[in-house]
Amino acid sequence: MFALTLGDLRGKILDCGGGPASFNAELSKRGGQVVSCDPIDEFEASDIARRIEETAPGILESTRRKLDNFIWTELGLPERLAQLRRATMRDFLEDFPSGLAEGRYRVAELPELPFCDGDFEMALCSHFLFTYSNLLDAKFHVDCIRELCRVAREARIFPLVPQFGAERSERLKPVLNQLARSGYGCEIVRVPYQFQKGGNEMLRVSHR
Numbered sequence: 001m002f003a004l005t006l007g008d009l010r011g012k013i014l015d016c017g018g019g020p021a022s023f024n025a026e027l028s029k030r031g032g033q034v035v036s037c038d039p040i041d042e043f044e045a046s047d048i049a050r051r052i053e054e055t056a057p058g059i060l061e062s063t064r065r066k067l068d069n070f071i072w073t074e075l076g077l078p079e080r081l082a083q084l085r086r087a088t089m090r091d092f093l094e095d096f097p098s099g100l101a102e103g104r105y106r107v108a109e110l111p112e113l114p115f116c117d118g119d120f121e122m123a124l125c126s127h128f129l130f131t132y133s134n135l136l137d138a139k140f141h142v143d144c145i146r147e148l149c150r151v152a153r154e155a156r157i158f159p160l161v162p163q164f165g166a167e168r169s170e171r172l173k174p175v176l177n178q179l180a181r182s183g184y185g186c187e188i189v190r191v192p193y194q195f196q197k198g199g200n201e202m203l204r205v206s207h208r
């Protein structure tokens with residue numbers, strides 16, 4: 001999703017809006033330095049697990065309805081996707097209590113993060129900005145990306161298509177214009193991963 005190199009993984013990484021995914025668990029196991037933050041981190045692992053079970057059927061159903069907007073060559077069926085997501089979430093849930101105690105998971109939400117300027121080499125944000133373009137306006141996107149660039153030298157956002165959509169979010173152009181006007185360097189980069197059709201691009205943003 002982020003075309004990360006081994007060099008990128010040596011720096012301290014912020015996984016913003018990390019949710020119930022396994023990035024932190026996996027990278028920490030390999031000795032990487034990573035902090036994930038998300039508003040859901042205020043809940044107990046058991047509450048997060050229950051919420052995941054409650055929402056999974058709805059997401060599966062929406063995916064089935066928009067089947068053609070996804071590429072199924074690797075996964076085959078939506079049911080396989082659901083299985084894979086469950087396994088990822090289990091890795092998160094196992095890691096969450098110890099990670100919370102170690103400060104690897106933090107309760108925080110954009111557009112204001114509880115970190116100091118330049119705390120991280122890189123801030124990653126997947127499936128939140130641009131994904132929920134129907135709910136989050138352009139100003140919110142710009143404020144969030146500025147904040148990610150405050151706490152990290154570089155921000156990467158993936159994907160640039162809305163949830164269940166197959167084309168670049170309508171938020172992208174105004175957000176890029178505003179960031180460029182404020183002196184940020186923005187680059188749209190094609191990445192090897194693609195599951196959503198059109199979802200093979202990330203946005204890299206840094207101070208010029």
Ligand SMILES: C[S@@+](CC[C@H](N)C(=O)[O-])C[C@H]1O[C@@H](n2cnc3c(N)ncnc32)[C@H](O)[C@@H]1O
Nearest residue numbers: 017018019020021038039040109110126127128
């Ligand atoms: C669809 S999930 C993506 C999780 C993970 N990044 C991934 O790609 O699988 C979106 C996440 O954004 C989190 N979120 C919602 N509002 C947020 C905010 N204001 N700041 C940061 N994260 C937020 C949600 O709690 C949820 O975990």
